[in-house]
Amino acid sequence: MRDVIIIGAGGGGPIVAKELAAQGLDVLMLEAGARNKTPETNWKHFENDANNPLSGYLRFGPSDRSKPSWYREVTQPAMISNLSGVGGTTQHYFGNSPRAMPGVFKGYQGDDAQDYDRDFEFPFSYEELTPYYEWVEATLPVQTAAMGTSEQVFFNGCENIGMSVQVTKDTFQDGYRAQQNAVLQPSGNAGRTTNKSDLTYPLAKGCTFCGHCTQGCYEPLNAPRNLKARRSTDNSYVPMALTADLWAVQGKAVTLVADAYVTQIHTQQINGKTTATGVSWRDVNTGEIMTENAKVVVMAGGCIENPRLWLNSGLPNSHDWVGRGLTDHAFDFVCGIFPFNTDSSKGVGSSARADFPGKGCIEPSSLGPAGLASNLMMSDSGIRGMYDNGRGVFGEWDGPSGRLIGNEFKNFMSDVNKTMGMLIITDDDVEANNRVEPSSLMSDEHGAVPKMTIHKRTRSQRTLDNREFLANKAASILRAAGASEVLRIDIVPLLLHLQSSMRMGDDPQNSVINANGEAHEVAGLFVADNSALSNALGGPNPTLTTQALATRTSEKIMVQYFSGTPWVNSNEPMSSIDDAITQAVLARGL
């Protein structure tokens, strides 16, 4: 019997794994997808090879690429962009690590308190989470992003519309700034040359500006796994978890099993309470079913799979809130074309941002041509000039919203380095009818597949207004930065950021887990990924907050189930790039 079993090795799971392994617990982490042990030889800087959602090496599917991806039913057009594999969706995330808006936490007293989704706030204060932010920021580590050409263009735009610069991590007013990124910043030759032989570690350290975050980070070449530039969990927390015995005083290395799809959480009635006792998983390659027991089970399969697993396991759901309240930041995409170089296919996925408390955020994004084209095509407003699908919205951009097609599209794409795409990341409301449930129509070898209902046009008025505000703001910034043409795509739900489908709250009537991260209705069952978040955080990219919360949840598990004491306020965090970790990683051959 294990101390703890963690389901899912994505943005959240490895945080709990590393923290509890460092405390000496016996931890088993199960991951449905592949373990990419040698990205430097297996991954490439090719967009289709990596990111084709059906067949790429980064997709939500089995590690065997000749097999189809795993299906999800959507009740409305949407594009799901999460991944399986050790590192989960962080394998192609941008590493943007802003803290949440303080306004979404309990007890917030700012003048703008009513601008947020007050009905679904976090059940504790922002100040309480701050030490956990600091701990994670030091561990990953999170650093202020360097500037490249595209950031300079974006900053010019922000300056020209009179915005103020934000010089803190905490966000209390509108402002623009360099991102706080979970990316090692360039040193040595990194960012200063295109010459391959000068870009190997240790000649180059940190981000080489290659422009391929979305294809998975393996730069700089020859760097030990924990010194790869982008701090996806496969490069940061997972190496720490797998070597905890080598660097933590009483640490015990985590057991990681990939290609292991958990299909059942087992429970028993203990002391009159439904209590988690273990899990069964299916070996994705052989079909074999395995079972292990544990004192504590942690769900970290992400916002889509957690509700599926919960409900397929027949766990209690008295208030019908499992899978509900899903937030997705109601993304949009606004894109400009410039008469000068923006170099937008270079550098980190995003290194700059603008935040608008109570409304959301905007960030420029660096993409290759296929990724950019794909975003440009995702419109809910039909084809510009041909049909508008009942939308075709006007604003600060040129003409109606919609996708380009034919020669117009080809002309727009004629120089990818003269474009700049801006992601609109809306502070969206928790709404019960945005949800994940098991499909009644389809199942696969892991049970009924998840069915997702993501409303776009019928979100709360606040959500819709916020999205419009941000789209207009993005268009203004692009124009002030010198764009000669600005398009608004009005995309269908693009599910990069998913939050709150197993939300944390005090009230079991509208939440699944309590303020400690433990299920209201199942003892010993915790949730520690994006689905645990209480709300959409006010718009900031979610992973850092998930990781801070998962750190806090790890302490709660240790105290409540293993008679431990909290450590975040009393210890110094070990950075994942500390030499002790590098030595441990090399010693273990990771």
Added chain:
Amino acid sequence: MRKNSPPNDSQLNEDEAPLSTPRRDFLARSGLMGAVAAISPMLLASSKSEASLLLSDSVIRDVFNAMTLDTFAGVSAFVLPGNDWHSISQGHFNLKKGAKAANTQQFLLDNLDNYLPWPKDIAGPILSEVARVFSNAAKPIPFGLALVLKPLETLILNKLDEYMDRLIDGSQTVPLGHVFSLILNVTATLVNPLAIGGSHLAPFSRLSFSEKAEVFKRLETGEPDLSELISLNLNEAQSEMFPTLMATFSRTLIQLTAFGALSEWHALDQTTRELTVRPIGWDLTQYLPNGNVEGWDDFLGYYQDRSQVDA
């Protein structure tokens, strides 16, 4: 069961058993009859028994593949036109290479057939329902071809029908490329009934640029009469899903086309995963002018020299 020995009478009768009207109309309307003649021209001079042999499983599969590829070539030309015949014939082209030159039609076929799992318990009823709804207004195949193929019409339609049955029932998932192409072609003939005959194999590819947009409009917006008809025969869950499937289908197709066309796909050796030529999409977008790099010399320092911030 089909064998390679000449068919006897009872088999022929079986081949000629009349199809249910909706399925038959759907198949006729999809342009597949014409495609059969184009792929297997010997058919035009064949007797029924010879024709039955000629129309082997592999020929029928080739027909579906050829039809699907031609349909997707029409989609490629629509999304990212170039100087190819599919672009020129839609009346919207340019002097550079386009998606078709990047073999995007094959990219779509490979991905949709092999990787997008559409379980048959969904695809089956939906496809039958699409067949029923789309075939309401029956249309003739082109006069000349109709005359020549008339004696074989039932035989051919039955062969196509059997293949469709196998598509739906044969495996766990349905090859979506074929399904997508059927839907596009039948919608194409609703948009322009003359598309049933013409220069390309697929009715969709015979449409003008604006007619192609009309096809996508119908699928994306869901014609009111279409959804009303649908709700008559699908169960609640299926009819709820149908408009979303059609809208998702059309958006996915357009999105995948743009993505595939501008990616490295056509230029990548799938075994070595190295480029064999410079990708067309990279040229069109001036991406990576000197090929792939491990890094760029784009570091400009820190904004306002701030390389770290406090809480």
